[in-house]
Amino acid sequence: MPRIPGQIDVAKTEAILDAAVEVIGERGLAAPMEAIARRAGVSKQTVYNHYGSKADLMRALMTRRVESITASLREPGAVDNPTEALEAYARSMLETVVTNKSYSMMRVIMLGAGEMPDVAQEVFEAGPRAARRQLAAFLQMETELGRLKVENFEEAAEFFSGMVMGHSQMRSMLRLPSDKTPEEYGRLAREAAVRFMRAYAP
Known part of the structure; x- marks a missing residue:
């Protein structure tokens, strides 16, 4: 079944935001973006593509x-x-x-x-x-x-x-x-x- 355009991006966005809540809650504001990417199951570059900072x-x-x-x-x-x-x-x-x-x-x-x-x-x-x-x-x-x-x-x-x-x-x-x-x-x-x-x- 073909995916709806943008469907995967939406899923990744939600995964990144959910991971950020968890990681920042555990490690503080200084938590590296790499740790958030790992928790979300995406690459660090994907996180930066979605959020530049x-x-x-x-x-x-x-x-x-x-x-x-x-x-x-x-x-x-x-x-x-x-x-x-x-x-x-x-x-x-x-x-x-x-x-x-x-x-x-x-x-x-x-x-x-x-x-x-x-x-x-x-x-x-x-x-x-x-x-x-x-x-x-x-x-x-x-x-x-x-x-x-x-x-x-x-x-x-x-x-x-x-x-x-x-x-x-x-x-x-x-x-x-x-x-x-x-x-x-x-x-x-x-x-x-x-x-x-x-x-x-x-």
Whole structure:
């Protein structure tokens, strides 16, 4: 059966990104690209063909992560069901926090930020800042439709994210066990969405 054009490239891209999460989580930001290539089962040149530098690779990792977290804001019906969209967004953030591989990588990025500030900047811009901007854009759209009354979209996005994450993020960064069950995280996400919608009701 002939392969679909680009199919193998997509598979290699995902393999490289998955390997990068694991290797960087284990060895830190200074992990060589060769180690990532070995874990992904591709050549070092293939990694460089996809990502010309460590900063490019980290940008791609963060972009993939943000796309996953913010997917609910782009789904059909999200505009008509902002509470459900925000609840799903909150659940995605919380699921990311309790994923060991994801936060192992974030811990080592923080530790290596002083030595590789350019990579740290890429992580921040393509990760947290990009996610907040997408949430802010969603809040602006809902405000223009009359379902919310938000004056400062970036600020409101920051408020919502902070309300959801609370101490969960810090517990994960410190490698402390979660103090909530998946059901409790679900209730937290729902409560945050409902309270936020109530606070910014038109």
